[in-house]
Amino acid sequence: DTGVSQDPRHKITKRGQNVTFRCDPISEHNRLYWYRQTLGQGPEFLTYFQNEAQLEKSRLLSDRFSAERPKGSFSTLEIQRTEQGDSAMYLCASSSGQPTDTQYFGPGTRLTVL
């Protein structure tokens, strides 16, 4: 068990470009979460999948953001037409749901929008 992995670890892009991040959860974890963390703040929930179904989305997740988990394993988070306000650390977590929904976090992808 190698833990949650995220790729890339860092991404620098220009305003208006599209970016895509990938998350590989702990194997056999059926729940996968995306959070966003800005400097000096705690992580904020974006969205959550149970297997391949996206069951909850935060109002923080504007229509420029889309997340997928096509086969119930890895997930991608895409941001279209990036804005400077999208600069943040994007964290992925996974859980098995049993006996508690303890979420294990990956190292994050730090996005900088110039």
Added chain:
Amino acid sequence: GENVEQHPSTLSVQEGDSAVIKCTYSDSASNYFPWYKQELGKGPQLIIDIRSNVGEKKDQRIAVTLNKTAKHFSLHITETQPEDSAVYFCAASKGTSGTYKYIFGTGTRLKVLA
């Protein structure tokens, strides 16, 4: 709305002393309270958690207490060491009450002075 307040925002202690971080949650349906440690450039790492049917939990130098009536919970670190220096986040979750997202506090930067 759902909210978790965390205090203090920064805490400096001498090596060997104890550190206490306090959190208050707003949603009385919250039933699971994890604590995470985050080092610079890394994702949050779970250090201890507590469920609402338990008042206290201890793991070596770390303990967590929960007061459901007052809706607050605290992290206690005894015999602090320099490697305890990091940012600590509390979180609250409603678990099986329809949503699994975590609501995080704003973090406490702990500095252990050698």
